[in-house]
Amino acid sequence: MGFLPPEQGGHALDSTPDGLPVSGVAVHYPTGHVVPEHRHPQGHLIYADRGLLRVEAQSGQWLVPPTAAVWLRAGVAHRLVVPVALQAHGLFVREDLCARLPAVDCVVHVSGLLRELIMALTQSDIPGGVRRRQLLGELLVEELHAQPLLPLHLPWPPGGADSALQQVCQALVDDPGDSATAAEWASRLAIGDKTFQRRFLQATGMTFGRWRQQLRLMSSLTLLLQGLPITQVALACGYDSHSAYSTAFRKQFGQTPSAFVATR
Incomplete structure (x- = not known):
């Protein structure tokens, strides 16, 4: 689930439905890389813990510094542009939970707690089993709900x-x-x-x-x-x-x- 690595073309994959509130993946992208336009059936949070990521959709463009993340509603077509090398983290939020999250595509602040939750949920092997993954996902939704929106959107x-x-x-x-x-x-x-x-x-x-x-x-x-x-x-x-x-x-x-x- 998530993004296909650059050496395999850089295309995006949908996350595998598993019933959990949130699933995620992390991929390193080199400078100048572009992930072609794609979409996901779930709500999508995109975060870069270093570097700077540009997210482009029909409604606008967003820049994601390490203190922010882009939130996209389910089904929104978008592509990723990598001005400087970075580690991209993609989180997929189950559709029924998205009602509590922003109703528009936007940039949100990433608190210290939200960052740690993103890091935990995008590990390839999360220790603690399904129950821990479920709790982490539920907490991420709560923390994301509390984050202020940031003026990093460029309407198109x-x-x-x-x-x-x-x-x-x-x-x-x-x-x-x-x-x-x-x-x-x-x-x-x-x-x-x-x-x-x-x-x-x-x-x-x-x-x-x-x-x-x-x-x-x-x-x-x-x-x-x-x-x-x-x-x-x-x-x-x-x-x-x-x-x-x-x-x-x-x-x-x-x-x-x-x-x-x-x-x-």
């Missing part, structure tokens, strides 16, 4: 691959430092500035400026974990200075970039 415009707004968003994902204004993007699409702003807000639930800042801050996490100097990260992600970037980072994540790096 609906529509097909040729959607104009999707192309704008993908261009910015490819180059977070792109400085083109909303008016310039509107001109490229041959529409008015106000029309572009309105359509973007309707499609993503965020203004263009707020969405781009969210993207830049999320993208900067990968560069920080790769060991790049903070000033270089700031410039690569479209900020004019170290201080401007640090201010935005602290407002979004509650700590400075240097503090974030120091705890990883």
Whole structure:
């Protein structure tokens, strides 16, 4: 059950139904690895105890630092992108228990207890037998229910691959430092500035400026974990200075970039 290792193609497998509340698996992925789009019939929690994992679904993208995990509802198609090498942990929650968990796909905080439960439930051989696995799974659901949601979600415009707004968003994902204004993007699409702003807000639930800042801050996490100097990260992600970037980072994540790096 879980993910097929990279050397076998990196595809995902569904967990084997066994009646237990939660089952899980852990797999190491190298830098640059991609697990193709797949889905699971159970609720799915994805956690990386080191590195940084990107989860992509039709509704948006999520970045998972070691203090957070992505929660996906049952049946949500998604793929995994590995910017830096990591250990991925996949937990599968029995469908009848998902009613107590978030009704939307999201990023949740990982408390110390939740982390230890994830580690225990993704061991290949959990000591203590079925009863212990059941108790650990029930406790994981309780602890997951209590976790706050985190602002690490980047909403994605609906529509097909040729959607104009999707192309704008993908261009910015490819180059977070792109400085083109909303008016310039509107001109490229041959529409008015106000029309572009309105359509973007309707499609993503965020203004263009707020969405781009969210993207830049999320993208900067990968560069920080790769060991790049903070000033270089700031410039690569479209900020004019170290201080401007640090201010935005602290407002979004509650700590400075240097503090974030120091705890990883």
